[in-house]
Amino acid sequence: MNIHAKSIRYFDVICRSGSIREAARRLHVDGSAVNRQLLNLEEEIGVALFERLPGGLRLTEAGRIFSHHVVTVLQDEQRALAELEQLQGVERGEVRVAAAESLNADFLPAVLEAMLRRYPKVRIHTFMLGSESIAHQVSSGEVDVGAAFAMQQGADLTCVGSGIFRLGAIMAPDHPLAARKEVTFDDCADFPLVMANPDFAVHSLLLPLMQKAAKPVQPVVYTGSIELMRQLAMRGLGIAFQTRIGLNALCADRRLAYVPLCESENVAAHLGFYVRSARALPPAVTALIAIMNEQLGRLQREEVGTS
Helix, strand or coil, X not given: CCCCCHHHHHHHHHHHHCCHHHHXXXXXXXXXXXXXXXXXXXXXXXXXXXXXXXXXXXXXXXHHHHHHHHHHHHHHHHHHHHHHHHHCCCCCXXXXXXXXHHHCCCHHHHHHHHHHHHCCCEEEEEEECCHHXXXXXXXXXXXXXXXXXXXXXXXXXEEEEEEEEXXXXXXXXXXXXXXXXXXXXXXXXXXXEEEECCCCHHHHHHHHHHHHCXXXXXXXXXXXCHHHHHHHHXXXXXXXXXXXXXXXXXXXXXXXXXXXXXXXXXXXXXXXXXXXXXXXXXXXXXXXHHHHHHHHHHHHHXXXXXX
16 A cells, blocks of 8 residues: 555655666666656755756755655555554554674574564564664664664664673684683783774674774774674684674573673673654554564573673
8 A cells, every 4th residue: 555645655666766767677667657757846845856866866955855855755554554564453563673694593593583473463674784874774764673782873763772791802712811700802812813803893893993903903804794803712813892782592501601801891792672752653663662662671681690
């Protein structure tokens, strides 16, 4: 069911694709039809919404303002349709979630299992991104919920759940530091290090420790993959740094060792769940957030139990 005018939907797709031709391809219509809808919309509003450039289209200031309105309109439509379905006894809906990759091992599978068991007719789309990208995706309306560490919260984002997790060093079980209860970053810097790329939250958390280190820090590997960091640590190729989230099974099987950083109180990882501010959330999104917070509570209890 499409409640709103075709021109608004076409405008939204043009914004996301950057050209009339690409928008037409995504909409499975002729390019002239897309252009006609855009011209009609601009005539109705009375201002140009895009600059026509050789390389495509770029939003004007008026277009940028209107695009924020369109995101709200389309998300409110999703909420209204979900509520109408609930009145008919149908628990359907669609939820888009962007999350940090480190949540893949335990947190997200547990959330999705609970969600799909309780609401089997809800469709869920997941995207693995860095913190900055997650913030942009939520604020632009590309996703409904973002789950990220150390994310900068702007005025257009609202936190709907959060927890604090200690940062630790991960390494092979037979590593010389593996038997310690705690280690300092300088202790770890005496050995090969595997570090996250600068656009990852863990990198920004460790940056003050790297800058204060007794000697220059020269990692053997920089990577944008949390899983690769774990694999390299398990193989004894270096020490990496993560929270304990998703590591319990690996540690219990003695495939990996996790040792908290002494400095963790100053560089603790804040995990937060975010939605776009001033948005009325559809029932399916609200249900998912409730389950995410349930699982967050479980992780925090486990954090306390292992500290």
